[in-house]
Amino acid sequence: MKQSLCTITSNVEISPGMYLMWIEAPDIASISHPGQFITVNCEGFTLRRPFSIHQVAAGESKESQIALLFKVVGKGTFWLSQQHSDDKIDILGPLGKGFTIASRAKNLLLVAGGIGIAPLVFLAQYASSQHSVSLIQGASTVRELYPFSSLRPRNKFGGSNLLSLPTGVQFIPVTEDGTMGRKGMATDILLDSLDWADQVFACGPIDMYKAMAITLNPSPSKGESLTLPSPSKGEGKGEGEKRSEESKLRKCQVSLEVRLGCGIGACYACTINTKKGLKQVCRDGPVFELDDILWQEVRI
Amino acid sequence: MNLHIQLAPHHPKGLLLSNPVMVAAGTFGYGTEYADFIDIQRLGAIICKGTTLMPRKGNPQPRLVETASGLLNSVGLENIGVEALVREKAPIWANWQVPVIVNVAGEVVEEYVGVAQRLEGVPGISGIEINISCPNISAGGMEFGISPKLAAEVTSAVKNISSLPLIIKLSPNVTDIKEIALAVEEAGANAISLINTVKGMAIDIDKRKPCLGNITGGLSGPAIKPLALYMVYEVAKVVHVPVIGCGGIASSRDALEFIMCGASAVQIGTANLTNPQISLTILEGIENFMREKGTQDLTYLVGIAQGKS
Numbered sequence: 001m002k003q004s005l006c007t008i009t010s011n012v013e014i015s016p017g018m019y020l021m022w023i024e025a026p027d028i029a030s031i032s033h034p035g036q037f038i039t040v041n042c043e044g045f046t047l048r049r050p051f052s053i054h055q056v057a058a059g060e061s062k063e064s065q066i067a068l069l070f071k072v073v074g075k076g077t078f079w080l081s082q083q084h085s086d087d088k089i090d091i092l093g094p095l096g097k098g099f100t101i102a103s104r105a106k107n108l109l110l111v112a113g114g115i116g117i118a119p120l121v122f123l124a125q126y127a128s129s130q131h132s133v134s135l136i137q138g139a140s141t142v143r144e145l146y147p148f149s150s151l152r153p154r155n156k157f158g159g160s161n162l163l164s165l166p167t168g169v170q171f172i173p174v175t176e177d178g179t180m181g182r183k184g185m186a187t188d189i190l191l192d193s194l195d196w197a198d199q200v201f202a203c204g205p206i207d208m209y210k211a212m213a214i215t216l217n218p219s220p221s222k223g224e225s226l227t228l229p230s231p232s233k234g235e236g237k238g239e240g241e242k243r244s245e246e247s248k249l250r251k252c253q254v255s256l257e258v259r260l261g262c263g264i265g266a267c268y269a270c271t272i273n274t275k276k277g278l279k280q281v282c283r284d285g286p287v288f289e290l291d292d293i294l295w296q297e298v299r300i
Numbered sequence: 301m302n303l304h305i306q307l308a309p310h311h312p313k314g315l316l317l318s319n320p321v322m323v324a325a326g327t328f329g330y331g332t333e334y335a336d337f338i339d340i341q342r343l344g345a346i347i348c349k350g351t352t353l354m355p356r357k358g359n360p361q362p363r364l365v366e367t368a369s370g371l372l373n374s375v376g377l378e379n380i381g382v383e384a385l386v387r388e389k390a391p392i393w394a395n396w397q398v399p400v401i402v403n404v405a406g407e408v409v410e411e412y413v414g415v416a417q418r419l420e421g422v423p424g425i426s427g428i429e430i431n432i433s434c435p436n437i438s439a440g441g442m443e444f445g446i447s448p449k450l451a452a453e454v455t456s457a458v459k460n461i462s463s464l465p466l467i468i469k470l471s472p473n474v475t476d477i478k479e480i481a482l483a484v485e486e487a488g489a490n491a492i493s494l495i496n497t498v499k500g501m502a503i504d505i506d507k508r509k510p511c512l513g514n515i516t517g518g519l520s521g522p523a524i525k526p527l528a529l530y531m532v533y534e535v536a537k538v539v540h541v542p543v544i545g546c547g548g549i550a551s552s553r554d555a556l557e558f559i560m561c562g563a564s565a566v567q568i569g570t571a572n573l574t575n576p577q578i579s580l581t582i583l584e585g586i587e588n589f590m591r592e593k594g595t596q597d598l599t600y601l602v603g604i605a606q607g608k609s
Contacts (some may be wrong), residue, residue: 003576141550267329
């Protein structure tokens with residue numbers, strides 16, 4: 001973790017209202033893990049704004065740049081959208097605990113709701129050399145989808161710094177208005193891929209997680225037969241290695257977004273209650289297991 | 301140049317700070333969280349998260365709303381409780397140079413006393429700050445800070461059983477803050493810190509309901525600085541114990557304003573969230589100011605603006 005004044009190398013509006021910003025931040029880039037975030041001191045605002053690390057890229061010798069993907073949704077993101085290359089910004093990071101890929105997982109299913117694709121592109125980039133990765137993105141319409149260069153090579157917002165899909169990553173777009181890919185929500189097609197997936201990673205709005213939690217647990221009750229396959233300890237209590245769809249979702253990791261104060265676990269502004277007790281989203285998360293969150297209590 | 305400040309001159313142990321820049325309760329965790337970003341040992345003192353007898357869960361989300369030049373919070377004193385503090389945090393503090401002061405909160409007088417008793421003789425704790433000003437809990441807290449009688453009662457109850465220097469943190473949500481300050485001074489406070497947050501709220505007009513899960517919260521940040529400064533000015537005029545200024549300090553100029561109004565030290569709160577390095581930047585700014593103006597001793601500046609027009 002480090003706080004540093006970093007130079008913006010580019011800031012491009014890649015879709016209407018959606019920006020891709022590259023920042024020279026070697027101290028952060030070299031130690032960042034997918035799912036972690038940074039905070040930016042947006043001039044004139046009391047609270048720093050958190051952003052998932054969207055990509056890291058190599059400089060001359062090592063990973064030296066980080067990218068942020070953000071939508072202008074308020075005053076802080078508007079300020080950030082107005083910054084130009086060579087401007088300096090105050091960045092703190094990398095913060096929090098990111099996604100964890102299980103050692104035996106081969107097929108990874110990534111589920112993005114809208115701008116929630118930001119950390120999942122980093123995860124896809126990170127995992128694609130060792131794993132098969134499918135990336136579902138749900139958006140209201142085609143313009144809200146991530147403009148992978150291979151999908152939209154020549155739109156007016158296109159820039160040279162768009163990401164091409166890493167080899168081995170399958171991109172599955174879903175739009176609510178059917179303007180690209182299947183018509184519907186990301187969660188509608190989630191079940192289709194669960195058989196294939198060894199692990200699921202998601203980032204999107206709370207309602208998407210709640211829909212996933214319902215898929216996982218339509219009628220919550222105690223004494224269900226669903227138990228996670230325990231790592232083979234040879235205790236053999238007859239708890240079957242049942243790799244049901246539900247148990248996969250139980251192992252689903254989601255990235256939560258709440259209003260953060262300090263970003264480092266000091267102010268207790270972002271605390272949520274989980275099955276494992278009170279957790280600070282900024283320090284213990286932002287990535288949590290879907291099944292650990294008490295969704296009925298979540299009001300964020 | 302001498303920046304040392306004695307915050308408890310009449311206390312047997314005293315509370316000597318190497319400089320006047322402290323960090324305020326609730327914004328700096330237990331100190332350890334910031335160790336990656338700044339050299340915390342250079343701070344005048346660290347005031348830890350408000351601590352109660354038992355752990356507290358705090359208030360429902362959302363707990364924060366940014367407002368014009370400020371911040372509303374309703375964290376609600378979520379904390380690990382005094383037992384865990386003594387077991388897990390104090391041993392770390394015992395190896396630090398920087399004094400750590402424990403902010404103590406409660407719902408009833410006995411709770412304040414219970415926490416203070418548990419802190420007795422624990423290495424690593426240099427003082428107690430009694431929080432009679434938290435606006436975010438339903439019982440206790442600020443209730444004690446708005447009545448001179450109750451404020452004095454808590455102060456003397458803790459004073460009777462504690463051998464640690466005692467700071468009382470006052471609420472601005474009162475008609476006459478001087479009255480409260482005089483009452484706690486009389487009851488044995490070694491120093492007085494002010495102000496805690498100003499009670500406030502915000503509405504989400506799209507959802508047609510309050511922004512905070514707790515409905516109301518405490519306003520902090522630059523928005524409250526002039527208010528805090530005035531209250532420090534008023535209190536410093538009438539009390540004889542050291543006054544610690546707090547409220548919206550975000551630069552060394554802000555800190556110097558408080559010092560010149562009569563504060564012997566300052567607490568940096570919300571600004572830590574904006575910039576984790578701000579407290580040391582403020583300290584350096586004060587040093588530069590003294591160097592430029594040829595001020596040898598910080599105490600010369602304390603209250604220098606009092607009584608001038």
